[in-house]
Amino acid sequence: xxxxxxxxxxxxxxxxxxxxxxxxxxxxxxxxxxxxxxxxxxxxxxxxxxxxxxxxxxxxxxxxxxxxxxxxxxxxxxxxxxxxxxxxxxxxxxxxxxxxxxxxxxxxxxxxxxxxxxxxxxxxxxxxxxxxxxxxxxxxxxxxxxxxxxxxxxxxxxxxxxxxxxxxxxxxxxxxxxxxxxxxxxxxxxxxxxxxxxxxxxxxxxxxxxxxxxxxxxxxxxxxxxxxxxxxxxxxxxxxxxxxxxxxxxxxxxxxxxxxxxxxxxxxxxxxxxxxxxxxxxxxxxxxxxxxxxxxxxxxxxxxxxxxxxxxxxxxxxxxxxxxxxxxxxxxxxxxxxxxxxxxxxxxxxxxxxxxxxxxxxxxxxxxxxxxxxxxxxxxxxxxxx
Amino acid sequence: xxxxxxxxxxxxxxxxxxxxxxxxxxxxxxxxxxxxxxxxxxxxxxxxxxxxxxxxxxxxxxxxxxxxxxxxxxxxxxxxxxxxxxxxxxxxxxxxxxxxxxxxxxxxxxxxxxxxxxxxxxxxxxxxxxxxxxxxxxxxxxxxxxxxxxxxxxxxxxxxxxxxxxxxxxxxxxxxxxxxxxxxxxxxxxxxxxxxxxxxxxxxxxxxxxxxxxxxxxxxxxxxxxxxxxxxxxxxxxxxxxxxxxxxxxxxxxxxxxxxxxxxxxxxxxxxxxxxxxxxxxxxxxxxxxxxxxxxxxxxxxxxxxxxxxxxxxxxxxxxxxxxxxxxxxxxxxxxxxxxxxxxxxxxxxxxxxxxxxxxxxxxxxxxxxxxxxxxxxxxxxxxxxxxxxx
Numbered sequence: 099x100x101x102x103x104x105x106x107x108x109x110x111x112x113x114x115x116x117x118x119x120x121x122x123x124x125x126x127x128x129x130x131x132x133x134x135x136x137x138x139x140x141x142x143x144x145x146x147x148x149x150x151x152x153x154x155x156x157x158x159x160x161x162x163x164x165x166x167x168x169x170x171x172x173x174x175x176x177x178x179x180x181x182x183x184x185x186x187x188x189x190x191x192x193x194x195x196x197x198x199x200x201x202x203x204x205x206x207x208x209x210x211x212x213x214x215x216x217x218x219x220x221x222x223x224x225x226x227x228x229x230x231x232x233x234x235x236x237x238x239x240x241x242x243x244x245x246x247x248x249x250x251x252x253x254x255x256x257x258x259x260x261x262x263x264x265x266x267x268x269x270x271x272x273x274x275x276x277x278x279x280x281x282x283x284x285x286x287x288x289x290x291x292x293x294x295x296x297x298x299x300x301x302x303x304x305x306x307x308x309x310x311x312x313x314x315x316x317x318x319x320x321x322x323x324x325x326x327x328x329x330x331x332x333x334x335x336x337x338x339x340x341x342x343x344x345x346x347x348x349x350x351x352x353x354x355x356x357x358x359x360x361x362x363x364x365x366x367x368x369x370x371x372x373x374x375x376x377x378x379x380x381x382x383x384x385x386x387x388x389x390x391x392x393x394x395x396x397x398x399x400x401x402x403x404x405x406x407x408x409x410x411x412x413x414x415x416x417x418x419x420x421x422x423x424x425x426x427x428x429x430x431x432x433x434x435x436x437x438x439x440x441x442x443x444x445x446x447x448x449x450x451x452x453x454x455x456x457x458x459x460x461x462x463x464x465x466x467x468x469x470x471x472x473x474x475x476x477x478x479x480x481x482x483x484x
Numbered sequence: 485x486x487x488x489x490x491x492x493x494x495x496x497x498x499x500x501x502x503x504x505x506x507x508x509x510x511x512x513x514x515x516x517x518x519x520x521x522x523x524x525x526x527x528x529x530x531x532x533x534x535x536x537x538x539x540x541x542x543x544x545x546x547x548x549x550x551x552x553x554x555x556x557x558x559x560x561x562x563x564x565x566x567x568x569x570x571x572x573x574x575x576x577x578x579x580x581x582x583x584x585x586x587x588x589x590x591x592x593x594x595x596x597x598x599x600x601x602x603x604x605x606x607x608x609x610x611x612x613x614x615x616x617x618x619x620x621x622x623x624x625x626x627x628x629x630x631x632x633x634x635x636x637x638x639x640x641x642x643x644x645x646x647x648x649x650x651x652x653x654x655x656x657x658x659x660x661x662x663x664x665x666x667x668x669x670x671x672x673x674x675x676x677x678x679x680x681x682x683x684x685x686x687x688x689x690x691x692x693x694x695x696x697x698x699x700x701x702x703x704x705x706x707x708x709x710x711x712x713x714x715x716x717x718x719x720x721x722x723x724x725x726x727x728x729x730x731x732x733x734x735x736x737x738x739x740x741x742x743x744x745x746x747x748x749x750x751x752x753x754x755x756x757x758x759x760x761x762x763x764x765x766x767x768x769x770x771x772x773x774x775x776x777x778x779x780x781x782x783x784x785x786x787x788x789x790x791x792x793x794x795x796x797x798x799x800x801x802x803x804x805x806x807x808x809x810x811x812x813x814x815x816x817x818x819x820x821x822x823x824x825x826x827x828x829x830x831x832x833x834x835x836x837x838x839x840x841x842x843x844x845x846x847x848x849x850x851x852x853x854x855x856x857x858x859x860x861x862x863x864x865x866x867x868x869x870x871x872x873x874x875x
Contacts, residue, residue: 136789139789143793144796146811148802204805232833236803275628277601278598278599279601279620280600282603283607284574284605286610291802294610295796297608306792318875361608394875395781395784398781398784402788403516405682406675417580419529420529420530421526439577443576447606448575449576449577453576
């Protein structure tokens, strides 16, 4: 009886199947929240934390045990350095350590007693810079900040010595540093943290919200026995999910990236091709998960925690080369792996479509496999319970 | 029967009857933790692919390439004939960086002028480019010092004096607390509690939310009874999921420290206490979301909203000090932010115990407040059976 009702209610065209699915989504607050509200909310929420992008004026301490004109010069150069802000000048390392533990400073430079005397006599003199290695970005700012300050003072001393030995200022500078390294940050010139993380996370947000929405919707259909349907009905349902997924995708690529001034727009047509492949793969995978869990809320319960491991397998915040070999292969079963990598190439780096072709092919293959599995599993076959 | 014991037994029966529910508080968390540990098991990124654009083709430039290749963090995989090729490789992420050596590199050095090596790195991949910048800087520094030392030796200056006069004041850079910059200890150790934080909040929301969805709230809480009775029933219900996930958390903590031969400087027992409390706060927060919204589905969405990005905003990856004040206030309202500070203080910084006491007290207080909020919400919900069953 149930089955008869189902078959008679099935739409006769793809268009009406799409309309019917859109109407179902529109009446479902839970699915709407995931497919419409969540992407919009996260588009503003996530970048909020990284709005300042680059870390400046990290609080530090100077432990000055020398109290000479040279040590005061180092302190002054440290104060002038934009990376760090000297919050405490003390003669006791203990005091600096306490401040570090309390989180008031993130590192300190230790100027030993007799620094000036050693430097003047040409004996080894060293300033120890201790950064908080538990926090990578803070540590980098503290170490580079102090290294620049001490290096400037040190170079001044050496160049004066070389000049005293009869070299010109220019010669002296060259002989101090025969090979120089110039580092050029491509694609993200300020090396901003938000610019690096948010464009990649955007693809994860798209995936996780659509995956959960599709799985929740399908789980609800399973509960109502409406999951067994003809291929046309299912294609209409997937297209309806894709419609909202594409809208969110365009919202991120076209507006959120622009709003926050992230690196973008390298290859707009390529980015559209990416969305065309990425969104259907997620929708089909999500529907498949919903079919498997067969329960409206279960989809959320099972998928919520997956965001973290997925993020670190996508190859943007943790290099692929550092992943164990089996994971390097298994991660391709997730749409986000291809999506993040292709988006990086097409949106941020402006690579030609060919550079992202392997990823797009992986997405098409994943989408095809999931769709076939979905249609086979949800087929309204004779003898199967409806 | 004591409402706490009654509720505890009821929850135990319910978990045993549902393989899905049991899985989500036992082997799924365990597997998730193992996966997370596996992702970071290499500890340090190695052999990141790098290209070279050598316009000099001299013995010195080849020496630079050999030195680069000998650095464990990177490997030279491509050589380019011109900058267009290099750019194409960078754009399609065949390599993460390109080192360019200009024409006349060796001659410039020989003539005593400053020669320049350029590192073009893909800053859109922050971790990768950070590792590469550090390694290439070290290689060039070594090369430069070697050349200068050789030049001065040739001029007849004694070796020791040379070393001192190259750098009158030497800067000794020490990364306190994470000496090898091991990512397993830095990221892996921070991500595992973050993962369990999400799972625990999900479990709390599920335990309470399911009673509402299935309209079994009356059956669970009984007909009458005050706040104390409801509170006891709530604690009895949450005890099992909490204990199970906490057990996984403690196993993970032991595994990633002692199990990997890492003996952290601080107090591991204190971290364990903090971790157990973080799980308690998470379970209680999930339960409170379910009690207040009276919808399992909304509570789960809420748990995802609060817990899933907790790591990203905790100050581990990007410091709290670099966030706008309003965003920082949000970050500091999240329990994970405080737990992870405690963990870093004890596992990495070896801070004295007193610096970490307030966190433990605050986590306890937060758990109590959330349990109370959930109890009061359940008291209200109990009197309105018509509001049960929301999806």
